[in-house]
Amino acid sequence: MNILEGFTKNDDLVEFICTKCNYSLWVPRFIVEELEQDNIFDGLDPSTPPQPDCQVCDGAMTPKSYIGVRGIKYEYNK
Numbered sequence: 001m002n003i004l005e006g007f008t009k010n011d012d013l014v015e016f017i018c019t020k021c022n023y024s025l026w027v028p029r030f031i032v033e034e035l036e037q038d039n040i041f042d043g044l045d046p047s048t049p050p051q052p053d054c055q056v057c058d059g060a061m062t063p064k065s066y067i068g069v070r071g072i073k074y075e076y077n078k
Helices: 029-041
Strands: 013-018 024-028 061-063 065-067 073-075
Touching: 013 029, 024 029
Parallel strands: none
Antiparallel strands: 013 024, 013 061, 065 073
């Protein structure tokens, strides 16, 4: 299933990148916010960005640039 099925470039999307293989994926903001809410519920440190598993390798994906629901800016710089 394509995560972007039904979405267009006009929707609010967040770019994620795998920190291991550099695979890039655009994810709808509401899904990113749900991932961040899961982090909050799990008691993770607020500096931990939403990090889904990579679909290509066993690495973790992180947002390239995202301002979270708590106002924290997550910026990935390799």
